[in-house]
Amino acid sequence: MSNEATVHGHSEVTTHEVHHDDHHGHHHQDTFITKYIFSQDHKMIGKQFLITGIVWAIIGGLFSVLFRLQLGFPDQSFPILEDLLGSKWAAGGKIQPEFYYALVTMHGTVLVFFVLTAGLSGTFANLLIPLQIGARDMASPFMNMLSYWFFFLASIVMISSLFVQTGPASGGWTSYPPLSALGDASEGSKAGMDLWLVSMALFVVSSLLGGLNYIATILNMRTKGMTMTRLPLTIWALFFTAVLGVLSFPVLFSGFILLLFDRHAGTSFYLSDIFLASTQKPLPNEGGSAILYQHLFWFLGHPEVYIILLPAMGMASEILSTNSRKPIFGYMAMIASLFAICVLAFLVWAHHMFVTGLNPFLGSFFVLLTLLIAVPSAIKVFNWLTTIWRGNIRFTPGMLFALGFISMFISGGLTGIFLGNSTLDIHLHDTMFVIAHFHIVMGVASFFGMFAGVYHWFPKMFGRYLNNTLAYIHFWITLVGAYLIFWPMHYEGLAGMPRRYLDVSGWVSFNQFDGLNRFISIVSIIVFAVQLLFVFNFFYSIFKGRRVKTPNPWGSNTLEWTTPINPGHGNWEGEIPEVHRWAYDYGKDGRDFIPQTEPVSATESKH
Amino acid sequence: MSTLLIIAILLLGFIVVFQIAKASEYVAVLKGEKKTFEQNNKINGFLLLAFMVLGLIGVYWCNEMFKGKILGEAASDHGEKIDTMLYITLALTGIVFVITQVLLFWFAYKYQHSEKRTAFYFPHNNKLEVIWTVVPAIALTVLVGFGLVYWFKITGDAPADANVVEITGKQFGWIYRYAGKDKVFGKKYYQNINEGKGNQLGLIWDDKSAQDDIVTSDAMYMVVNKPVKLIINSRDVVHDVGMVHFRMKMDAVPGTPTTIWFTPKFTTQEMKEKTGRPDFEYEISCDQMCGKGHYSMKGIIKVVTPAEFALWMAKQKPAYVQANPEAAPAPGPAAVDSVKSTAAATQH
Numbered sequence: 032m033s034n035e036a037t038v039h040g041h042s043e044v045t046t047h048e049v050h051h052d053d054h055h056g057h058h059h060q061d062t063f064i065t066k067y068i069f070s071q072d073h074k075m076i077g078k079q080f081l082i083t084g085i086v087w088a089i090i091g092g093l094f095s096v097l098f099r100l101q102l103g104f105p106d107q108s109f110p111i112l113e114d115l116l117g118s119k120w121a122a123g124g125k126i127q128p129e130f131y132y133a134l135v136t137m138h139g140t141v142l143v144f145f146v147l148t149a150g151l152s153g154t155f156a157n158l159l160i161p162l163q164i165g166a167r168d169m170a171s172p173f174m175n176m177l178s179y180w181f182f183f184l185a186s187i188v189m190i191s192s193l194f195v196q197t198g199p200a201s202g203g204w205t206s207y208p209p210l211s212a213l214g215d216a217s218e219g220s221k222a223g224m225d226l227w228l229v230s231m232a233l234f235v236v237s238s239l240l241g242g243l244n245y246i247a248t249i250l251n252m253r254t255k256g257m258t259m260t261r262l263p264l265t266i267w268a269l270f271f272t273a274v275l276g277v278l279s280f281p282v283l284f285s286g287f288i289l290l291l292f293d294r295h296a297g298t299s300f301y302l303s304d305i306f307l308a309s310t311q312k313p314l315p316n317e318g319g320s321a322i323l324y325q326h327l328f329w330f331l332g333h334p335e336v337y338i339i340l341l342p343a344m345g346m347a348s349e350i351l352s353t354n355s356r357k358p359i360f361g362y363m364a365m366i367a368s369l370f371a372i373c374v375l376a377f378l379v380w381a382h383h384m385f386v387t388g389l390n391p392f393l394g395s396f397f398v399l400l401t402l403l404i405a406v407p408s409a410i411k412v413f414n415w416l417t418t419i420w421r422g423n424i425r426f427t428p429g430m431l432f433a434l435g436f437i438s439m440f441i442s443g444g445l446t447g448i449f450l451g452n453s454t455l456d457i458h459l460h461d462t463m464f465v466i467a468h469f470h471i472v473m474g475v476a477s478f479f480g481m482f483a484g485v486y487h488w489f490p491k492m493f494g495r496y497l498n499n500t501l502a503y504i505h506f507w508i509t510l511v512g513a514y515l516i517f518w519p520m521h522y523e524g525l526a527g528m529p530r531r532y533l534d535v536s537g538w539v540s541f542n543q544f545d546g547l548n549r550f551i552s553i554v555s556i557i558v559f560a561v562q563l564l565f566v567f568n569f570f571y572s573i574f575k576g577r578r579v580k581t582p583n584p585w586g587s588n589t590l591e592w593t594t595p596i597n598p599g600h601g602n603w604e605g606e607i608p609e610v611h612r613w614a615y616d617y618g619k620d621g622r623d624f625i626p627q628t629e630p631v632s633a634t635e636s637k638h
Numbered sequence: 639m640s641t642l643l644i645i646a647i648l649l650l651g652f653i654v655v656f657q658i659a660k661a662s663e664y665v666a667v668l669k670g671e672k673k674t675f676e677q678n679n680k681i682n683g684f685l686l687l688a689f690m691v692l693g694l695i696g697v698y699w700c701n702e703m704f705k706g707k708i709l710g711e712a713a714s715d716h717g718e719k720i721d722t723m724l725y726i727t728l729a730l731t732g733i734v735f736v737i738t739q740v741l742l743f744w745f746a747y748k749y750q751h752s753e754k755r756t757a758f759y760f761p762h763n764n765k766l767e768v769i770w771t772v773v774p775a776i777a778l779t780v781l782v783g784f785g786l787v788y789w790f791k792i793t794g795d796a797p798a799d800a801n802v803v804e805i806t807g808k809q810f811g812w813i814y815r816y817a818g819k820d821k822v823f824g825k826k827y828y829q830n831i832n833e834g835k836g837n838q839l840g841l842i843w844d845d846k847s848a849q850d851d852i853v854t855s856d857a858m859y860m861v862v863n864k865p866v867k868l869i870i871n872s873r874d875v876v877h878d879v880g881m882v883h884f885r886m887k888m889d890a891v892p893g894t895p896t897t898i899w900f901t902p903k904f905t906t907q908e909m910k911e912k913t914g915r916p917d918f919e920y921e922i923s924c925d926q927m928c929g930k931g932h933y934s935m936k937g938i939i940k941v942v943t944p945a946e947f948a949l950w951m952a953k954q955k956p957a958y959v960q961a962n963p964e965a966a967p968a969p970g971p972a973a974v975d976s977v978k979s980t981a982a983a984t985q986h
Contacts, residue, residue: 207875357757386887388889406775461887
């Protein structure tokens with residue numbers, strides 16, 4: 032049914048009658064506004080997500096540079112900071128505690144949600160889903176456009192929160208109440224917190240509009256012959272990502288609504304028995320539970336980790352296979368492990384709460400389920416290793432980042448086994464060990480997946496290549512730098528050094544790490560600078576990069592490479608190609624690659 | 639000035655790198671795409687191998703550099719269990735880490751592109767896949783098993799003879815309360831908190847068992863080799879009692895008391911000698927984001943001998959007496975009367 036509809040829609044395009052999207056009229060008559068701003072072309076929306084994500088990544092990264100300056104050099108002052116940020120936030124060139132906490136909060140919020148959720152799955156789900164399943168566009172291009180513009184609105188509100196007098200939210204990216212509920216407890220819990228909540232609510236709307244669309248498109252709009260088990264793993268990963276988002280973001284939303292009520296409507300969902308030193312007055316609220324918020328938050332918060340990680344896994348699988356000139360090993364096991372991760376992701380949230388006074392018996396279930404996730408993760412790693420084994424590997428920049436992704440995923444995944452074990456979590460909870468763990472496994476690894484995707488699909492997005500030399504410099508400094516930054520942090524965590532401390536010199540237990548903190552800060556500044564080099568390469572290459580001369584530059588099997596070099600809205604000029612095989616026939620029967628569109632010949636060997 | 643200089647140097651570096659990158663693209667065109675690709679591939683293949691070797695050496699070196707600065711001997715019985723668990727996990731994950739990273743980079747290097755090689759068509763193999771489902775599952779079962787045994791030991795009920803101390807977090811410090819002579823904590827209600835009148839915790843003075851409670855913010859005293867149970871509260875936002883040397887940690891949640899218990903093994907004095915640091919103290923660090931003073935929210939624990947503890951305890955005045963100096967000679971009917979009247983007064 033869906034295929035017929037798609038084919039029908041496409042025939043309208045080829046006969047140059049009315050475009051299947053009535054709102055738009057004819058797609059060749061796009062004005063600047065309908066083509067670049069209120070576009071309903073999934074490819075353009077993907078690019079919008081990517082570029083907005085890049086802007087956010089620069090902002091979020093810059094925040095980390097600022098707070099690393101403080102953490103690495105707590106006794107020095109940087110007069111330029113006072114010039115730039117004003118005397119409230121950086122009096123005497125030193126970052127003030129309120130501002131430090133605003134920085135870490137915004138760094139986390141921006142990178143987790145705006146960059147690695149919207150910027151990563153927003154970009155690649157939009158770009159790849161219709162192209163790789165053989166559809167002209169998303170199931171609802173209009174909803175898809177709305178998804179971007181809600182994200183844009185969320186961005187505007189979040190940015191504006193940086194400029195309110197009392198500063199942006201500063202209670203950590205998790206915004207635990209009562210701290211986040213009470214303006215008298217913290218400057219950042221005043222207007223900044225309201226804006227944070229509004230922005231996040233808009234973000235949830237964006238994410239749901241996008242997610243529902245992705246699911247509907249994958250289930251209904253696949254081209255003829257594209258059965259579910261012929262889908263590239265990117266699509267499977269993006270599918271599970273969307274499912275995770277659709278099921279968990281509403282729960283976060285409900286948590287935020289209750290928090291808004293507690294802030295402004297006098298309710299006591301999260302508040303009980305509170306006396307504030309700043310006002311010297313007890314609050315009237317009784318009977319609320321601060322822990323309730325943590326449950327609601329982490330019911331999204333943990334799936335969120337996989338929302339960030341799964342697209343990177345999918346893209347890495349695709350890129351590894353293409354550049355090893357070898358099929359992905361264990362395709363069905365890869366799907367099964369994605370599915371297992373997707374299910375388990377909903378059953379482990381309380382491992383963030385082992386030391387909140389959670390019933391130890393209940394905690395034990397979360398230990399079991401958490402460590403269970405290591406099994407599908409291990410399957411994936413071994414399958415990737417087998418994929419490159421006896422391949423014929425081309426180290427394109429995309430491939431290098433995909434390899435880097437695996438390395439990071441292993442390193443960060445293994446430390447998850449420490450933290451998921453409640454016994455060890457008692458000691459390691461909320462220390463720098465946690466920071467090292469999740470930055471490696473979900474921050475850096477997902478960034479590597481994202482970079483791999485950008486380098487690999489840039490030719491499809493813009494019809495040009497990124498500069499290779501800059502790409503190699505970018506990869507090597509980022510890989511080495513990321514390990515130099517995050518590996519030694521584990522040691523700080525093992526010593527118990529808490530996260531979110533802006534100065535440890537006053538602590539006998541932690542001040543042995545002065546030198547290490549300085550070293551980490553310096554490396555992080557260098558790595559940040561190299562990311563700017565990538566951003567420069569990105570924008571320069573859009574306009575001046577080497578042109579792509581062949582429609583299938585990587586010798587890839589998937590459908591997006593059967594479109595013209597610069598596909599218009601509707602993707603294929605003629606009919607949508609029919610699919611006859613899975614996406615991974617590389618090196619079969621002595622042939623370098625066999626595109627999905629090629630019918631299976633009678634003499635072909637089976638796999 | 640120096641900042642501007644650094645920015646200028648960075649910009650210059652950017653431009654130089656960019657020009658080189660641009661030039662290399664032209665060179666590639668001149669040399670031919672195929673030759674450039676082969677060269678780049680060789681270089682990157684070699685670099686991957688070099689990264690692995692140097693990386694593993696770096697890991698070893700980093701470990702040598704920091705191993706003396708991290709754990710030290712656990713100062714509590716529970717801490718020993720946690721350390722054992724840590725070493726078991728470290729051994730297992732360490733092996734997996736080295737094997738998988740070596741395979742990853744070795745395969746990448748070994749199977750880099752060559753005209754002579756054709757990729758091996760190997761889409762799946764059920765036996766292999768079963769192996770690497772089952773082996774990790776077994777390894778993780780072991781870890782879960784050990785972990786849960788220790789977890790239930792640590793979170794189990796405290797021994798009946800444990801000393802009980804109540805610790806309450808506030809922005810940004812800790813308040814400790816001892817039950818006093820009657821060994822019963824008096825009732826409290828947060829609406830009664832009045833710092834000006836010396837009632838930091840909102841004790842109900844009417845309650846007799848509250849009248850001998852000792853409240854202090856100086857340090858938490860505990861007896862070496864005697865189990866101690868902490869009842870953890872918060873007065874405002876969520877805090878966390880983190881005690882790195884004991885390897886213990888528990889959130890302080892307003893409205894919901896939590897508990898932990900452990901047995902300290904060494905006195906503060908012994909730890910000063912063991913660590914060779916005369917400034918050593920058992921520090922309580924707040925481990926849950928609690929506001930602008932979070933990074934400085936410190937408490938001190940003094941682990942002392944029973945005799946020292948008794949001496950210290952004898953010197954403490956109950957909070958009630960401090961808040962109501964006229965009621966100082968506690969026993970006697972007259973005193974009880976004045977208790978009632980002051981209690982009534984504080985309630986108004």
